[in-house]
Every structure is written in C-alpha cells, then in structure tokens.
Amino acid sequence: MRLRTTTQRQQSRRYPGLVVGAVAVLALTACTGSAEDAADDDGGDSTPVAAAGSNDEEGDMVTIGFSAPAADHGWMGAITENVRDLAEQYPDIDLQIAEGTNDVNLQISQVETFINDEVDAIVLLPFDGAAMTPIALEAMEAGIPVINVDREFDDPNAARVTVLGDNYGMGVSAGQYMCEQFGDKPDAVIAEIAGIDSLPLTQDRSQGFEDALAECDLEVSNRVAADFTVEGGEEEAAKLLQAAPKIDGLWNHDDDQGVGVLAAIENAGRDEFVMVGGAGSANAMREIQDDSGVLKATVIYPSTQGADGVKLARLLLQQKAMSDLDEVEVPRTIQLYAPVVTSDNVDQYIDSAFES
Template identity: 30%
Template sequence: MARHTFARTALAALSAATLFALGACSSEPPSSGDDTGSGDGGDELISVGFSQVGAESGWRSANTMSIKDALTEENGFELSFSDAQQKQENQISAIRNYIAQGVDVIAFSPVVETGWDPVLEEAKAAGIPVVLTDRAVETTIEDAYVSFIGSDFVEEGRRSGEWAVEQYDGEGYKVVELQGTTGSAPAIDRQQGFADAIAGSDLEIIDSQTGDFTRDGGKKVMEGFLTAHDDIDLVFAHNDDMGLGAVEAIEAAGMKPGEDIKIITIDGVKDGMQALADGKFNYIVECNPLLGPDLAEIIKATVAGEPVEERIVTHDEAFDQEAAKEALPDRQY
C-alpha cells in the first residue's frame, strides 16, 4: 500500500491571499458532538460536512474556529460539523452520515492515516468530492480526494532537529520524545523528520512515547521519563500542549524547564509562544492552524469544476525566545 506523499509546493494562488486573513481565533475549545449549520439549504449555499479530529489541544481549537468562521452562510456555505473525539470510528460514522445527507463536499482531518478505503470508496461512488485538511491518509483508492491542505510535518520535524543540532551537537545531549497520537500523520512524519536531522550528530534519543497530543498526556509521559532517566537534556514534543505538560512535570521535579532540560515543540499556539517568551521552551516550529479560508476557496473551486492543487502546503515560521516576544502581541491563535 503506497502512502500518498507529495513534494513541498507553494500555496495555490487562489488561496494564498486568504491564508492569514482570519481575525483572532478563540482559545476556547469547540463544543463536542454534531453542530449542524442552520442554513436554509437553498441552492445558493454549498453544503459541507466536516469531521474534526477532536478538541485535544489549543491548536485544534484554533483550527476548528478558523473552519467555522470561514464556512458560514454569509460566505455561501451550509456547514454540518462533527467532533470525532479522537476516535476513527466516530469520523467514519460522521462521513457516512454526510454521504447519506448528500452534501456537496466532505472535508475531514483524519485521526490516523490508515483504514479509510471503504468510506472513501463510498464517497467516490456517491460522487461527493473529499478534501483533507491538516493530515494525510494512506489509501489505495484512485482519486480518493481532490486536495490536501496542511503543513509539511516531515519538514517541521526536520527543522526542529536541525536547530537542536546547531545548538547542542558536541554536548552529548540525551533526548526524550513526546510523540503525537499513534498512527497519525503528524506523529509519524515529525518523528521521521527529527530523526533524520539529528542523524550523524551526538544527540541521542533515549526514550520516545506517545502523549496523544494532550497536555495531560505530555505531563504523565514526562513524569515517567524523569523517573526512568536521570540524564535527560532535551525534550522534543510533537506539539505545544505536550510540551506544556512536560513543563509541569519538570517543575514538579524541582528543575527549571528551558534551563535544566531544554524543550523544543511544534505548533506555535499562544500558550506555547508565551512559554517560549518566558524561557520555559527553547524553540518552536510553527504549524499554522488557520486553514479555514483555504478550505473555503478549495471547496468553491471544486464545486465550480475548476482545477485545484492536489497538495497545498501552508507557510510556517519558526521562533526562538526573542522572535516569540515580538510575535505575541499580534498572535492570532
């Protein structure tokens, strides 16, 4: 089974102008369960079924808000939204429900990479185009989706590892890794990118476990790392929330995060950026969650029968402490 992997490309012209156009995203978690748009179902509205991973992190909350803000009746959409609560079976059920409803377009951010072929085949048979956001899938279905919008997760891991090598190679650093949800695209790719980047250096990954992208998970796994190892120099967390959980565990153990144990994370949400500005994190590679405007443009183009890019890679920055201090006042998420 060949996994869909695409070269890094520039943003599609039709969506580049809108990527950062959203107003501030709320840090409040979205409501769980189904939240069906109240549009009148008129022909002028494009009906969209969207299945979200869940509300496991500040990043996900900002991503959900971006999508809901973009896919409004005022913008020409009738949105049916579901929260899968990080369960693939919930997403598959929601997608099948959207197929039964006969929506114009289905979009989703998959919990994991594999196991989607049957439902993607069903959507294809129903003639409903699918758009992936944030995460990729592994599929054998030809033309299973029209576009995939999101960051390059391998690149995020690579940039994290390259910075670690630049800063700490030659010091024999022992690294622990807080992985994202097992089987998810960002967890697989960020791990790969980081490992590739530190290969040939004297940085050594001595332990690696999943914290499921949650703050509580990151804290619990970090507590276990600290119990099992007395020589940890650096934490590589696949997202800010797990890194923030690690901060709590390190402080509870009587050490200073960012000094006694360095921390590199991915995402760039406000809480993470604040931790970086405060010196508790050391480096963040951004993963931009504001995908709503891109998704809206791709859906409109698809329904209009216009060509769309198969892979759209969002633009992400990277931050050290000074860059975080400069960015925080205007941070949108």
C-alpha cells in the same frame, strides 16, 4: 452550484473508474487580477473589500460539509473553530459542520448524510483515514469532491485535494534548531518526548528529528513516548527526568502534552536545558515571549488545515484557482510548512495560534 449533472453522477456510479479523471480535469479558471489591480481607494468606507477578480470576491453560493474528530485536544478544537470563522468571512459558503466525533461509524454516517443532502463538496479530517476511505470514495463517485485534511486516506482516488501538515518536517525543524544550539558540542545530551508511538505521524516526527540531528553528529540519548494529553506528558516527562540527570536539549512533540511536560520539569526543579515544543500553541508561544523558563521554541503544525481545506473547496466549486500560481486548477496535494517559532519571530505566529 453543482460541478456535475445528475446524468454525470449516474454515469460515475456505473463507471467508478472514470470519476477521479472527470473531477481532475474540471476547467478551473485562474484569477485574472490581484489586490494590486484593484481600483484606487476613494477614501470612503474603510471596510476591507475584495479586489475585483480576486479569490475573496464573492461568488456563487456553495454548500460544503465538514467533519472532524472531537475537540478533545487544543489543536483539534482550533481546527473546527477556524472552519466556523469562515462562515463570517465568506457569505457565499453555506457551511454544514457535523458534530466532532471519535466514533468512526458516526463519522461515516455524517458523510453519508452529506452525500444524501447533495452538498457541493466535503471537507473531511478523518478520525481514521483507512476506515473513512470507502465512504470518501463513495462521495467522489457521486460527483461530490472530497478534500482530505491531515490524516490521509488509503486510496488517493478518495480525494480531489489533500491538505497535509508536515510531520517529518516538524522533526527536521526541531533537529535543525538543536544543531544550531549544540552543533559544536558533540557530547550534548538530547532528549525526546514523543506522542503515541504507534501512529505514523509520531514515527515521521521522530525520523525527521533523528535525520536532522545526524547532520551535526548528534543523536537522541533519552526518549519516552506520551499520549498527546497533559496527564501523559507529565507522567512520561517525570520518568525521563529521573532517567536523565543531565539534559542539554529536549524536544516535546506536542504543546498540549507539553503543559504536563512543563509541570513535571517545574516539579523536578530542572532548568539546565533548552526545550522545543511542537504544534504551536498560544500558551507555548507566551512562554517563549516571557523567556523565563526552559521553553525557547516551538515547531508549527498548522491548525489552519481544516479552514484551508474549506477555502480550497470553495475555489474548486467556483472554478477558481490559486491566484498566485500560474496553474489554472487547484493543486492535488498541498503540504503546509513547519517553521520554528522563537522569541525573534513569535509575534508573527501568536495571533493564529491555538489554546492548549
């Protein structure tokens, strides 16, 4: 199934400014039913079957290309693994998954291949959003809708749909948790172990944390930045612990680097503070369940974003929409929530968590 004819694709190349408008006004038919509208269970096969008219009901076969960075990080590995799982869930999706790469030129080549193969849609988590913008625009101009995941392009016209986590919201959620713990202790020492400081996502997380702490008159007293790796987390946490003989609350931006942070904390014999993690790994959640160490909470940064992007591409191509909304088209931008996971609600999240 193609959204646009060959003639339309040729016109888009001649008049690239018309492309986004043409894609945006596609007639996406809203779903006409829900699970509650399904026929009564007749007691037969217990295999779950999509309700008639639901978004999960099998539709026309669609071919979707997917490209993401290398799985050199637990969260990134889960991104691609969650996409692979959709192949079994949706027999009407022909998934073309490119090998993960941190080479921008190779990722550009992967997208060029998708364009030449005339896939129906491309779901792209760029290694570098700015560098991938021109090739994404080229795909859009060829009549192939692009779903941009996590790292935004420089030009909003380079994607029909953008699926984002909430980096600023992560910081806000972590800061609000600290306020709940220490809002009545104006002298509380709050520490922060950030990710890579040059990245906008790290800056957004830190700004959200700072803004939320300000609401309860707290501020970050000690801060270091690591590099999202176990080794970097351990090294920078050791420095912070030496510099801060007393800590009340510590927020670590990333649960993968948190493995090293926790190792440094154990080596230092420190247990006087409450720690909050970031991203929501399964091993962090198991620590929270065990409740025997400093880690008491983590803030989710969903590793479902790639899979969400593929599912949205499928809806777009099959002329469906999000059935729980009155809107008859797939939204332009979707930002996922950043909830705090504690021992009270960890069972809700652990099954979909990634392994660090």
